[in-house]
Amino acid sequence: MSLNDIWGALSDPTRRQILTLLRRENLTAGQIADHFDMTKPSISHHLNVLKQAGLVDAEKQGQRIVYSINTTILQDLMGFLAGLTRPGGDSTGA
Numbered sequence: 001m002s003l004n005d006i007w008g009a010l011s012d013p014t015r016r017q018i019l020t021l022l023r024r025e026n027l028t029a030g031q032i033a034d035h036f037d038m039t040k041p042s043i044s045h046h047l048n049v050l051k052q053a054g055l056v057d058a059e060k061q062g063q064r065i066v067y068s069i070n071t072t073i074l075q076d077l078m079g080f081l082a083g084l085t086r087p088g089g090d091s092t093g094a
Contacts, residue, residue: 006077009053014038015046022056022069029065 009015018032033043047067050056054073058065 003077003080005053006055006073009049009055012046012049015050015055018043018046018050019055019069022067026066026068029067032067 010019014036017035021027021032021035029040029043029047032047033040036043047056047058051058055070057068057070059068060066
């Protein structure tokens with residue numbers, strides 16, 4: 001995963017809404033789909049983009065897959081953004 005993958009994933013409002021839902025609780029794809037007026041394959045596509053960017057984790061539980069937010073990636077992103085505001089522009093955290 002790269003920073004470009006993360007930015008790309010976050011650029012879509014549907015994916016940001018999915019992250020907001022997962023911030024509250026872990027959900028299956030079906031539970032996530034219930035919050036949107038779109039097809040389940042579309043939701044699956046959004047979930048795959050979020051997974052590829054490392055923003056969500058997927059855990060198989062029996063026959064279902066439960067999605068959760070990966071806060072580590074978000075914390076890394078926040079650290080990068082905070083680094084951009086430091087004098088000298090050092091965003092490496094070093």
